[in-house]
Amino acid sequence: MRALSLLPVKILGTGIALPSNIVTTAAIKTRAFQDRAVDDLFSRTGIRTRRWADQDADHAAFARDALRAAARDAEIPLTAIGRIIFVNSTGGDALVPATVNCVIEGLGLDGVCDGFDLNNACMGFLSGLDVASRCVATGSRPVAVVAVELLSRHIDETNRRSFAVLGDAAAAAIVGPARGDAGIVSSWFGNRGSYRTSVTLAHTKAGEARETIQFAHSNRAITEEALGAISTSVEEVLRRAGLTRDEIAWYVIHQPNGSMFRKVLRAVKIPPEKTTPLVEELGSVGAASTAVGLHRVLRPGRARAGDHVLLAGVGSGMAYGALIYRVER
Amino acid sequence: MRALSLLPVKILGTGIALPSNIVTTAAIKTRAFQDRAVDDLFSRTGIRTRRWADQDADHAAFARDALRAAARDAEIPLTAIGRIIFVNSTGGDALVPATVNCVIEGLGLDGVCDGFDLNNACMGFLSGLDVASRCVATGSRPVAVVAVELLSRHIDETNRRSFAVLGDAAAAAIVGPARGDAGIVSSWFGNRGSYRTSVTLAHTKAGEARETIQFAHSNRAITEEALGAISTSVEEVLRRAGLTRDEIAWYVIHQPNGSMFRKVLRAVKIPPEKTTPLVEELGSVGAASTAVGLHRVLRPGRARAGDHVLLAGVGSGMAYGALIYRVER
Numbered sequence: 058m059r060a061l062s063l064l065p066v067k068i069l070g071t072g073i074a075l076p077s078n079i080v081t082t083a084a085i086k087t088r089a090f091q092d093r094a095v096d097d098l099f100s101r102t103g104i105r106t107r108r109w110a111d112q113d114a115d116h117a118a119f120a121r122d123a124l125r126a127a128a129r130d131a132e133i134p135l136t137a138i139g140r141i142i143f144v145n146s147t148g149g150d151a152l153v154p155a156t157v158n159c160v161i162e163g164l165g166l167d168g169v170c171d172g173f174d175l176n177n178a179c180m181g182f183l184s185g186l187d188v189a190s191r192c193v194a195t196g197s198r199p200v201a202v203v204a205v206e207l208l209s210r211h212i213d214e215t216n217r218r219s220f221a222v223l224g225d226a227a228a229a230a231i232v233g234p235a236r237g238d239a240g241i242v243s244s245w246f247g248n249r250g251s252y253r254t255s256v257t258l259a260h261t262k263a264g265e266a267r268e269t270i271q272f273a274h275s276n277r278a279i280t281e282e283a284l285g286a287i288s289t290s291v292e293e294v295l296r297r298a299g300l301t302r303d304e305i306a307w308y309v310i311h312q313p314n315g316s317m318f319r320k321v322l323r324a325v326k327i328p329p330e331k332t333t334p335l336v337e338e339l340g341s342v343g344a345a346s347t348a349v350g351l352h353r354v355l356r357p358g359r360a361r362a363g364d365h366v367l368l369a370g371v372g373s374g375m376a377y378g379a380l381i382y383r384v385e386r
Numbered sequence: 387m388r389a390l391s392l393l394p395v396k397i398l399g400t401g402i403a404l405p406s407n408i409v410t411t412a413a414i415k416t417r418a419f420q421d422r423a424v425d426d427l428f429s430r431t432g433i434r435t436r437r438w439a440d441q442d443a444d445h446a447a448f449a450r451d452a453l454r455a456a457a458r459d460a461e462i463p464l465t466a467i468g469r470i471i472f473v474n475s476t477g478g479d480a481l482v483p484a485t486v487n488c489v490i491e492g493l494g495l496d497g498v499c500d501g502f503d504l505n506n507a508c509m510g511f512l513s514g515l516d517v518a519s520r521c522v523a524t525g526s527r528p529v530a531v532v533a534v535e536l537l538s539r540h541i542d543e544t545n546r547r548s549f550a551v552l553g554d555a556a557a558a559a560i561v562g563p564a565r566g567d568a569g570i571v572s573s574w575f576g577n578r579g580s581y582r583t584s585v586t587l588a589h590t591k592a593g594e595a596r597e598t599i600q601f602a603h604s605n606r607a608i609t610e611e612a613l614g615a616i617s618t619s620v621e622e623v624l625r626r627a628g629l630t631r632d633e634i635a636w637y638v639i640h641q642p643n644g645s646m647f648r649k650v651l652r653a654v655k656i657p658p659e660k661t662t663p664l665v666e667e668l669g670s671v672g673a674a675s676t677a678v679g680l681h682r683v684l685r686p687g688r689a690r691a692g693d694h695v696l697l698a699g700v701g702s703g704m705a706y707g708a709l710i711y712r713v714e715r
Contacts, residue, residue, distance in 0.1 A: 146481065152477045152587040153476065153587035153702050154506075154586070154702035154703040155703060157506075158579035162578070162579025162582070171575035172506075173509075173510065175503070175505075177483075181502065184500075184502045191523075191526075192517070194524050195393060195519075248484075248499070250489070257480060258481040260478065260479065260481050374484060374487040376483065376500070
């Protein structure tokens, strides 16, 4: 997917919804890592706290809360939204119908907007943002992208890594038309199925087993491939935008864990002060990571008129990509 | 989602992939309806045969076969595809990563194109076609939409309706740029979550039970609502396109069963000779229904240069909508 021309869109507003229950790494140690020191766990994961929703919480409820917050931020009524893209990696609340229907009904938007569910693992929010921008650029009414990941319910109690890193979060962005030179300056995405076994969640249609997220044994080759994929994504969007690294004011980088985040910053040569760290506070939250990051960058006092924001990620698939958004002047 | 301006795209090619195993309604009678005559079963469902894939067949393999056929039809190499949208209602082959990755790898397109999974129940293919067209209209390389539904594995043996109607099928379309006045003339989509309990497939994350498709008890109010939704969709796309019913050469209508198909033709006043019946042969194939229908309409000897093709559907969600495609002159 290559696009050279500007998509004249504006992120009208963003919002987040986080579970209230905060789980500390000390609590994780007590439950599953009694042989480890808390400091050791923190240094290995880069995570101090994460949020865990109730095991039976609805994805749709978190989506609605994040969308309401985004509409308030945008100062538009929810009825201004023409399409909702519900992004999730784990099958949502039901397989049929798409979870977006429950989101739409709960917001009072039955018959007012359409929607669908989109899954591209940790890259889902960026894929959704690209699609939303292309819809708006071709005349659609504002399109909302909402990423909801409730990963804590898929923790494998026999695989401690999932205990240590997974968290729950939701965040939304509403994309509308822009004037002038604001918009998506460039985007670049890719998938490589040959690396699809690094992080998996089986679909146990037959109900033989509880569905849990599995991490392949740490594999230097896969880590190198992931770093290469995100570096290439950043270079490609910069080249296509005709921008240099220094001309980017903010980098919103997917943060599956603290160690990978640090490696990416080093590999891509991103100054830490241009990023919005969130993995230490929220843990690994799948597609919601870049959505929360975008929300934080667009807060008052941070991104300013004309700033370039580069969003980039890599996730299970392997899926990877980046886009550059220029804030309206 | 309202769009008034033409999206200048061309459906470069289409293809289908069907399981080889044909199951007759006589065989269905023997297995589950020994108290009914075959003719009675046929008159209630409008289905004479359906295809059932092996229970452990991969969605990705069917997607690859349909995409290869579509690329041959388009006379383009697979490497010309810039994005693949994998459409499915039942969670694909895995939840993480997105099933599209396995499709991309199997086609030798690792690093060549990107992709994601999209779910909007029976409306997924039309949602995907809309998104693909908007991607191409904003400068993307050709985008392929492939719908794969292997519904037979979700048959509930205690709910005979699923035995009688569900079938398996896959079909793909590749969308590329067009010149002149060809393209998507208009599109209109909606979702109504308040009707989301008519057809359901639970997501049994916890593995308590086998996941089976459930039909709510037949409910005249829901049938009326579905007919109303599809009628409104057809009227809205015609109005937005400035076309009359008579100016449509072909109608590709979602066919969940023979009775609903006949009711839609009556409600929307569509002459049967302008349609491509397929439910009698294939059964209820979810999002693959409109994809197979489009493939059949675009065969040599059917749709001609300049013809308007109206695609419309309604499905669980309730999701509904329509779009009008003008064949390149």
